[in-house]
Amino acid sequence: MPLLPLPELRASLRRDARLIGLDPGRRTVGVAISDVLLMLASPVGGIARGKLAANAAEILALARKEGAGGLVVGLPLGLDGSFGPAAQASKDWAAAVSEATGLPAALWDERLSSSAVNRMLVSEADLSRGKRAKAVDAAAAAYMLQSALDATRPEAPG
Numbered sequence: 001m002p003l004l005p006l007p008e009l010r011a012s013l014r015r016d017a018r019l020i021g022l023d024p025g026r027r028t029v030g031v032a033i034s035d036v037l038l039m040l041a042s043p044v045g046g047i048a049r050g051k052l053a054a055n056a057a058e059i060l061a062l063a064r065k066e067g068a069g070g071l072v073v074g075l076p077l078g079l080d081g082s083f084g085p086a087a088q089a090s091k092d093w094a095a096a097v098s099e100a101t102g103l104p105a106a107l108w109d110e111r112l113s114s115s116a117v118n119r120m121l122v123s124e125a126d127l128s129r130g131k132r133a134k135a136v137d138a139a140a141a142a143y144m145l146q147s148a149l150d151a152t153r154p155e156a157p158g
Contacts, residue, residue: 001098003091006106006152009070010038017069020062020103021145023110023137024073024093029055030137032145033066039153041145043138052093056100063103071103074110074144108148110140 004012013019016036023030028046035042047058062068073094076086091107098105 001095001102001104003095003098004104004106006072006108006148009072009104009106010152012104013038013069016067018066019145019149020059020066020068020071021141021148022059022071022073022094022097023141023144024090025049025137028137030074030139030141031059031062032138032142033062033068034145034149036067038149041142041149043142046137052096052100056097059097060101060103063101069103071098071101071105072108072145072148073097073105074141075107077109106148108144110144110147 010019018036019034019038021030021032021034021041023032027049029049030046031044032041033044034040044062047055049055059071063071071094073090075090075094078084078087094105094107
C-alpha cells in the first residue's frame with residue numbers, strides 16, 4: 001500500500017474515522033489517537049519495538065477497537081530538513097506497517113517532537129528522568145499527530 005500525502009489520507013477517511021499517530025523509536029513506538037472530528041490528538045501509550053508482524057497486529061487491534069482508518073507516522077527529518085538514514089528507515093517501516101495492517105498511512109515531520117515534549121515534562125509536569133522516559137514516547141506521538149491535524153485542518157467556511 002503506497003504512502004499518501006496527509007491531506008489525501010485525511011480526505012479518504014470515512015466520516016467518523018480516527019487517525020493513529022505512530023512515533024517509531026529504536027526501542028518503543030509511541031502511539032496516539034485522534035478524536036473522530038480529527039481535531040485533538042491524545043497519547044495512548046507505547047508498543048515495544050519488535051518484529052513487524054507483532055507490531056502491526058497490535059496497531060491493527062487498536063485501529064479496530066478505536067475505529068481508526070489511517071496511520072500518521074513520524075518522519076525524523078534532519079534539523080535542516082534533510083532526508084537521512086533515520087527518515088528512510090521510518091519511511092520503510094511506515095510502508096511495511098501500512099501493508100501489514102491494510103491501513104493507509106502518511107508521513108509527518110516530527111523534528112524536535114521528543115525534545116519539545118521532554119522540555120514540557122521537565123518544566124510543567126516536573127517528572128523525574130525515569131518517569132519522563134515512560135511518558136515521552138506516547139506524548140511525542142500525540143505532539144506529532146496534533147501538529148499534523150492542525151496543519152491539515154480544512155478551513156472553516158466563513
